[in-house]
Amino acid sequence: xxxxxxxxxxxxxxxxxxxxxxxxxxxxxxxxxxxxxxxxxxxxxxxxxxxxxxxxxxxxxxxxxxxxxxxxxxxxxxxxxxxxxxxxxxxxxxxxxxxxxxxxxxxxxxxxxxxxxxxxxxxxxxxxxxxxxxxxxxxxxxxxxxxxxxxxxxxxxxxxxxxxxxxxxxxxxxxxxxxxxxxxxxxxxxxxxxxxxxxxxxxxxxxxxxxxxxxxxxxxxxxxxxxxxxxxxxxxxxxxxxxxxxxxxxxxxxxxxxxxxxxxxxxxxxxxxxxxxxxxxxxxxxxxxxxxxxxxxxxxxxxxxxxxxxxxxxxxxxxxxxxxxxxxxxxxxxxxxxxxxxxxxxxxxxxxxxxxxxxxxxxxxxxxxxxxxxxxxxxxxxxxxxxxxxxxxxxxxxxxxxxxxxxxxxxxxxxxxxxxxxxxxxxxxxxxxxxxxxxxxxxxxxxxxxxxxxxxxxxxxxxxxxxxxxxxxxxxxxxxxxxxxxxxx
Numbered sequence: 179x180x181x182x183x184x185x186x187x188x189x190x191x192x193x194x195x196x197x198x199x200x201x202x203x204x205x206x207x208x209x210x211x212x213x214x215x216x217x218x219x220x221x222x223x224x225x226x227x228x229x230x231x232x233x234x235x236x237x238x239x240x241x242x243x244x245x246x247x248x249x250x251x252x253x254x255x256x257x258x259x260x261x262x263x264x265x266x267x268x269x270x271x272x273x274x275x276x277x278x279x280x281x282x283x284x285x286x287x288x289x290x291x292x293x294x295x296x297x298x299x300x301x302x303x304x305x306x307x308x309x310x311x312x313x314x315x316x317x318x319x320x321x322x323x324x325x326x327x328x329x330x331x332x333x334x335x336x337x338x339x340x341x342x343x344x345x346x347x348x349x350x351x352x353x354x355x356x357x358x359x360x361x362x363x364x365x366x367x368x369x370x371x372x373x374x375x376x377x378x379x380x381x382x383x384x385x386x387x388x389x390x391x392x393x394x395x396x397x398x399x400x401x402x403x404x405x406x407x408x409x410x411x412x413x414x415x416x417x418x419x420x421x422x423x424x425x426x427x428x429x430x431x432x433x434x435x436x437x438x439x440x441x442x443x444x445x446x447x448x449x450x451x452x453x454x455x456x457x458x459x460x461x462x463x464x465x466x467x468x469x470x471x472x473x474x475x476x477x478x479x480x481x482x483x484x485x486x487x488x489x490x491x492x493x494x495x496x497x498x499x500x501x502x503x504x505x506x507x508x509x510x511x512x513x514x515x516x517x518x519x520x521x522x523x524x525x526x527x528x529x530x531x532x533x534x535x536x537x538x539x540x541x542x543x544x545x546x547x548x549x550x551x552x553x554x555x556x557x558x559x560x561x562x563x564x565x566x567x568x569x570x571x572x573x574x575x576x577x578x579x580x581x582x583x584x585x586x587x588x589x590x591x592x593x594x595x596x597x598x599x600x601x602x603x604x605x606x607x608x609x610x611x612x613x614x615x616x617x618x619x620x621x622x623x624x625x626x627x628x629x630x631x632x633x634x635x636x637x638x639x640x641x642x643x644x645x646x647x648x649x650x651x652x653x654x655x656x657x658x659x660x661x662x663x664x665x666x667x
Contacts, residue, residue, distance in 0.1 A: 203235065203237075203288050203289070203290045204235075204290050205289075205290030205292035205294075205295035205297075206233045206235055206287055206290060206295065206297075207233065207287075207295055207296045207297065207298075207299070208231060208232070208233045208234050208235075208238065208285045208286070208287050208297070208298075208299040209231045209232045209233055209299055209300070210229060210230075210231040210283075210284055210285045210299035210300055210301075210302055211230055211231045211232075212229075212230045212231070212302070213227060213228065213229050213230075213283050213302050213304065214227070214228045214230075215227070216302075216303075216304055216305065217304065217305035217306070217307060217666075218266050218304075218305075218306060218307075218641075219266075219306075219307055219308075219309060219310050219607075219641070219665075220266055220267065220306055220307065220308055220309075220609065221263065221266065221267045221579055221581055221609040222263060222266060222577070222579060222581075222641045223263050223577050223578040223579045223640075223641055224260055224261060224262050224263045224578075225260070225261055225640055225641065226258055226259070226260055226261075226640075227240060227242065227247070227258065227259055227260075227261050227283075228256065228257070228258045229249070229256070229257045229258070229259075229283070229285055230255060230256050231255060231285065231299060232254060232255050233254060233287075234251065234253070234254050234255065234256070234257055234285060234287065235251075235254065235287050235288065236251045237251070237287070237288040238251060238257055238285055238286065238287045238288065239285070239286045240257055240259045240283065240284075240285060241282075241283065241284050241285070241286055242259075242261055242265060242281065242283050242304070243265060243281035243282065243283075243304070244282075245265055246286075247259040247260070247261065249285075257285060263578075263579050266306045267579075278305055278306060278307040278308060279305075279306050280303040280304065280305050280306070281303070281304050281306065282301040282302070282303060282304075283301065283302050283303070283304050284298060284299045284300065284301045284302070285298075285299040286298050286299070308616060309605075309607050309616050309617065309619050310583070310605060310607065310619060310643060310665040310666075311619060311665065311666045312605065312619065312620070312621050312645075312663050312664070312665055312666065313663060313664065313665075313666050314663070315621075315622055315661045315662065315663040316356070316661065316662060316663070317659050317660070317661055318339055318350060318356065318359050318646070318660045318661065318662045319339070319341055319348070319350060319359070319362060319659075319660040320657070320658065320659055320660065321341055321342060321343045321344075321348075321648075321658045321660065322343070322344055322656045322657065322658060323341075323342040323343060323344060323369070323658060324627060324629045324648060324650050324655055324656075324658050325341070325342040325370075325371055325373075325629050325630075325648060326373075326629040326630060326631055326632060326633075326634065326647065326648055327339055327340060327341040327342075327373070327629075327634060327646050327647070327648055327660050328340040328341075328373040328374055328375050328385075328634060329634040329635065329636050329644065329645075329646040329662075330375040330376070330377050330383050330385075330636065331377060331636040331637075331638065331644075332377040332379065332380050332381060332382065332383065332405075333377070333379050333380040333639075334380045334381070335353075335355065335638045335639055336351060336352070336353050336380075336381070336405060337351060337352040337353075337355065337356060337636070337644065338350075338351055338375065338377075338383050338406060339351070339352070339359070339646060339660065339662070340365070340373050340375060340385065340387075341373075341648065341660050342369065342370045342371065342373070344369060345364075345367060345369075346364050346365070346366055346367040346368060346369070346370065347364070347365045347366045347368075347370040347373070347387060347389075348362045348363065348364055348365060349362070349363055349365055349406065350362050350363070351405070351406050355638060355642060355644060355664055356644055356662045356663075356664055363406070365385075365400065365409060366389065366398070366400070366412055368389040368390060368395075369389070369390045370387045370388065370389055370390070371387065371388045371390060371423075372387060372388045372422075372423055372424060372425040372439070373385070373386075373387040373425075374386055374387070374425045374426050374427050375427065376427045376428055376429060376435075378429055378433070380405075381402070381403060381404055381405035381406075382401070382402065382403050383401065383402050383406070384399070384401050384427055384429070384435060384458075384459060385399065385400050385401065385427070386398065386399050386415070386425050386426075386427045386437050386439075387425065388418060388422060388423075388425060388439075390418070394414065395417065395418045396414040396415070396416060396417050396418055397414070397415045397416045397417075397418065397422075397425060397437070397439055398412050398413060398414050398415060399412070399413045399414075399415055399427075399437065399455075399459050399462070400412045400413070400459075401458060401459050410459065410460075413459060413460070413461075413462065415437055415453050415462045415465070416439075416441075416451065416453060416465045418441070419441035419442055419443060420442070420443055420444070421440075421441060421442045421443070421444065421448060422439065422440070422441045423439065423440055423472065423473070424439060424440055424472065424473045424474060424475075424631065425437065425438070425439045426438050426439070426474055426475055426476045427476075428476045428477065428478050428484055429478065430478060430482050430483070430484050430503075430506050430507075431478075431481075431482025432482070432506060433456075433458070434454055434455065434456050434506040434507065435454065435455040435456075435458065435459055436452055436453075436454050436476065436484055436503075436506075436507045437452065437453050437454075437455075437462070438450065438451065438452045438453075438468075438474045438476055438486065439451055439474065440471065440472040440473065440474060440488075446491075447470075448470065448471060448472045448491060449467050449468075449469070449470055449471070450467070450468040450469050450470070450471045450472070450474050450486075450488055451465040451466065451467060451468070452465070452466050452468055452507055452510075453465050453466070454506060454507040454508075456506070466507075468486070468488075468501060468510050468512075468514075469488070469490060469499070469501065469510075469512065469513070469514050470490065470491040471488045471489050471490045471491050471496070471499065471514075472488065472489045472491075472496070473488055473489045473521070473522060473523065473571075474486055474487075474488040475487050475488065475523055475524050475525050476525070477525045477526055477527050477533075478527070479527035479531065479533065479553075480527060480529060480531055481531070483502055483503070483504050483553075484502060484503050484507065485500070485501075485502045485525055485527065485533060485554060486500070486501050486502065486510075486525065487499070487500055487517065487523035487524065487525035487535045487537075488501075488514075488523060489521055489522075489523065490514055490516070492516075495519065495540075496521055497516050497517075497518070497519055497520075498516070498517040498518045498519065498520045498521070498523045498535060498537045499514035499515060499516055499517060500514055500515045500516075500517055500525070500533075500535065500550075500554050500557070501514040501515070502553075502554055511554075515554060515555065515557075517535050517537075517548055517557050518535075518537060518539070518546070518548060518557075518560060519539065519540040520537040520538055520539045520540050520546065521537065521538050521540065522537060522538050522570070522571040522572075522631070523535055523536065523537045524536040524537070524571060524572050524573070524574055526574045526575075526576055526582070527576070528576040528580045528581075528582065528611070529576070529578055529579075529580050530580050530611065531551075531553075532549055532550065532551050532611060533549070533550040533553065533554050534547055534548070534549050534550075534574070534582065534612055535547065535548050535550075535557065536563075536572045536574055536584065538566055538568070538569065539560070539562075542565065542567075543565075543566055543567055543568045543569070544562045544563075544564065544565050544566055545562070545563045545564050545565075545566040545569070545572060545584070545586055546560045546561065546562055546563065547560070547561050547563060547582075547612050548560050548561070549561075549611065549612050561612055561613065561615075563584065563606050563615045563617075564586075564604065564606060564615070564617065564618060565588075565589065566586060566587070566588065566589070567588065567589030567590055567601075568589070568590050569586050569587040569588055569589065569590070569600065569632070570586065570587045570600070570628060570630055570631055570632030570633070571586070571630075571631040571632040572584050572585065572586035572632065573585050573586065573632065573633050573634055573635040573645070574635075575635050575636065575637040575643060576637075577637060577641055579609075580609075580611065581607060581608065581609050582607065582608040582611075582612055583605070583606075583607050583635075583637070583643055584605065584606045584607070584608075584615075585603055585604070585605045585621060585633050585635050585643075585645050586603065586604065586632065586633070587600040587601075587602070587603055587604075587628050587632055587633070588600055588601035588602050588603070588604055589601045591625055592625075592652065594652075596652075596655065597627040597650075597652050597655055598627060599625050599626065599627055599652055600625070600626065600627070600628050601623075601625060602620060602621070602622045602623040602624055602625070602626075603620075603621040603622050603628070603633050603645065603647065604617060604618035604619065604620060604621060605617060605618065605619040605620075605621050605643075605645075606618055606619075607619075621633075621645055621663055622647075622649075622661070622663070624649070626649040626650065626651060627649065627650045627651070627652055627655060628647055628648070628649050629647065629648035629649070629650075629658070632647070633645050633646065633647040634646045634647070642664055642665050643664065643665040644662060644663070644664045644665075645662065645663050645664075646660065646661065646662045647660075647661055648660050648661075649661060
């Protein structure tokens, strides 16, 4: 009978013991030293939370306000997890959060072999505030032309800032949300105005503007597909009429570009025009008339339809009106649907499919909003957001949680033939589809001349809001600063 080798038996027993030890979780108390971000605004979209510390083990959880979050184990010193929007949506049942509050966050390791060892880290606090707050503004560029800049953001959160100088159109870019900017690059000669851009995807920007000199006057277009390193040859869309203004550009779900503006030989005969391009701006159609009016503003909704609000000329008055196209601009709703009396309309769409039209009423010049829940056919009652006092056009951002975020200039505090001084730029927010508004939050309280048609804003993928505008002092209108500011986390 063959006897077993004692050394072989010992090896097998050691291997079994080793394998068993590999499946045993060693008891470890985690240490949490920081969380990022450490604050958010109520009812924000879902976001990623990073937890840093030491002695994290695989299977660890992030506990956010009592909710267990499945964490991505990066290393023994870092975890990350997604915090759903509903965890920062309300305070006290279904009531909106009226003030800031703090919740506790900690890390919990799986229970190890020694049950006497705590698996829970120390607790840190996370602040949920009732509205955005904005830090100090900073100068992005300087010029001598008091013309509103255009701010565009692509799908990678790269910022493009376009502005006018006496010798042409310039732009700068930022990949860190405006903390630093690239050196200015001249995009085209001639004095530009009414600059509007649209980003279809990462590194892609479509741009239209009115060129008042240089090669030739006209409404012109260019495009970049590589983040601004190269631009297409400038294409002329249409000639300029004696009266001209408020360009806009968008694209429908099939990629057809639509450019709109108003023009005419006198104020009583202004017309909303539109041109379309099905080849990314290489060629443009003739300018088609939509209706009599001015100040068009377009938005693409969740279904890919292009919606437009504008000042419709009806007799001797300008009414706020709505039209739309579902066939890439070939046909539009006519006659347009009247929304209200007023001016300076802005139309937006949110994830719910609702449409909103923001405007200044024709009596007190308050900033108002009306909502349509049926695609623009009917519009509800007017909600007054705040007194604007003949302010400039508002700028609105919506997010994936359906919130409405508005920035606009305040009252005119001083006026001459040369300038209007505004009481700063304020910010308001609605988390209930426009019925109630929380604000104001001051973006800038400086008494300055702010360029028409007003500030511009964009929203990043994580919900940060960035606002840009051009301002000058009343005694130095030819010394213009292009400023930006972002919301604080």
